[in-house]
Amino acid sequence: MTRSPLSCCRQNRPCLWLRFCRRLGLHLVLALSLGLCLVSMQALSADGPQIIEVADSEGLRAVLASALSGAEIRLQPGRYLGRFEVNQPLTLRGQPGAVIDAQGVGSALVVSASSVTLTRLAIRNWGRDLYEKDAAIRLLPGANEVTIVANELSGSGFGIYASEVSDLKLKDNQIEGDAETFLLDRGDGIHLLRVNYPLVSGNRIKTVRDGIYLESGIGSRVYGNHLCELQYGLHYMYTKQDEAMDNLASRVSGGYALMNSEGIRLVFNRVREAKEFGVLLNLTHDAEIQANQIEATQMPNSVAGDLFSEGKGLFVYGAKRNQISGNYIAGNQIGIAMALGGEDNLVYQNQFLANATQVRYVGEQRVEWSFQGRGNYWSDYQGWDLDGNGIGDGQYLPNDSLDRLFWLYPEAKFLMESPVVKLLKWLDNQLQGEHSVGVVDSHPVMAPPRRAGSAAWEAL
Known part of the structure; x- marks a missing residue:
């Protein structure tokens, strides 16, 4: 059956x-x-890139070595110890609680590929050897079009170090150095050597050497960064055609140092509580220094009459063909200082308010600081405007014969505010006329020009 x-x-x-x-x-x-x-685990499918989650150091190394181009690697909470290399285009993203700890040796992340994105990473305790360029993130030559955004970096050495790359984007990172290390032994927050067309925006950098250091590059854009407790906030060396806007530097030795550079546009920036200078133009030419706020530059233990021991709001040193206009310069030991052949510059429409010394000029030429019939506003100008056109009827001589006498004998400076000295200064101003030597503003404005500003100032 x-x-x-x-x-x-x-x-x-x-x-x-x-x-x-x-x-x-x-x-x-x-x-x-x-x-x-x-x-x-497949990269670049129809629905998007490969997403790989890792949870330990060895897993991260293995994935970095094997992941396909375009992958996104996500770090789960935990500590990732040692040094890691990124040698192909991918995204490395940190989750809350994930920390890369380089254990005090070398650079934490070394990138040699283009089109890499590093975001939301917490990186700690990388090396401090500045000669070896130890950094939290180091970009090797050829790592172009890299994006580094919203990371938290805390340690010695450099924060981000890049050389011979282009089109780099550094945005919204927090970088903090070691405040216990001697200032000049720290690395820079962001150090870019021969980097062309980088965008550096929205970063907050403190207790490093220089906040942002740019050398031998072209076309950088530095916007909206907050830089404090440093040597220099923003430092240019041998660069061309750069722009810096809406940055704030505070509690620094110097705010913005422009050295041996050309074509820099420095506009709508602020610096306060600097020691040596707010803005320095050192052998720099064809720059536009406009609508910046420079306040309270004070050198501790300064020596009256010593140019290099007093805080200078703006310091022009051997710089030529620069336009300095619309700046607000207030409460500094010296408002603006000029030396070593810095006569060939346009200086007009600035506000000089309550600086202990408004102008310090070291030279023997007559230097005119007005342009097309408009000069600067000087809080200590004592002239009249009888025709009511807003321009003083008499010229302003910030460095007259009595000023130079008091520089030679600073111990007599207490006499500066006496009625007799004020009368002598007024008479000296009237008598020198067209044959005076030093800085002359032939068209001082009677009221402060409207301060041009940027909405980003208030946000800073």
């Missing part, structure tokens, strides 16, 4: 047919599960 395939089940006997079906079903489930895992 022929039995049905199910008859053996009714007799509680082993059924080859059911066993075959069960095994086939199990294999299908395993195959489908494995397929889903493989799909989640």
Whole structure:
């Protein structure tokens, strides 16, 4: 008699047919599960890039070595110890609680590939060897179009160091150095050597050497950064055609140092509580210094009459063909200082308010500080405007004969505010006329020009 395939089940006997079906079903489930895992690990599928989650140091090294181009690697909470290399285009993203700890040796992340994105990473405790360029993130030559955004970097050495790359984007990072290390032994927050067309915006940098250091590059854009407790906030060396806007430097030795550079546009920036200078133009030419706020530059233990020991709001040193206009310069030991052949500059429409010494000029030429019939506003100008055109009827001489006398004999400076000295200064101003030597503003404005500003100032 022929039995049905199910008859053996009714007799509680082993059924080859059911066993075959069960095994086939199990294999299908395993195959489908494995397929889903493989799909989640494939890069650049129709639904987007590969996403890989890692949870330990060795897993991160393995994935960095094997992940396909365009992958996104996500760090789960935990500590990732040692040094890591990124040598192909990918995104490395940190989750809250994930920390890369370089254990005090070398650079934490070394990038040699282009089109890499590093975001939301917390990096700690990298090396401090400045000669070896130890950094939290180091970009090697050729790592172009890299984006570094919203990371938290805290340690010695450099924060971000890049050389011979282009089109770098550094945005919204927080970089903090070691406040216990001697200032000049710290690395810079951001150090860019021969980097062309970088964008550096929205970063907050403190207790490093220079906040942002740019050397031998072209076309940088530095916007909206907050830089404090440093040597120099923003430092240019041998650069061309740069722009800096809406930055704030505070509690620094110097705010913005422009050295041996050309074509820099420094506008709508602020510096306060600097020691040596607010803005320095050192052998720099064809720059535009406009609508900046420079306040409270004070050198501790300064020596009256010593140009290099007093805080200078703006310091022009051997710089030529620069336009300095619309700046607000207030409460500094010296408002603006000029030396070593810095006569060939346009200086007009600035406000000089309550600086202990408004102008310090070291030279023997007559230097005119007005342009097209408009000069600067001087809080200590004592002239009149009888025709009501808003321009003083008499010229302003910030460095007259009495000023130079008091520089030679600073111990007599207490006489500066006496009525007799004020009368002598007024007479000296009237008598010198067109033959005076030093800085002359032939068209001083009677009221402060409207301060041009940027909405980003208030946000800083």
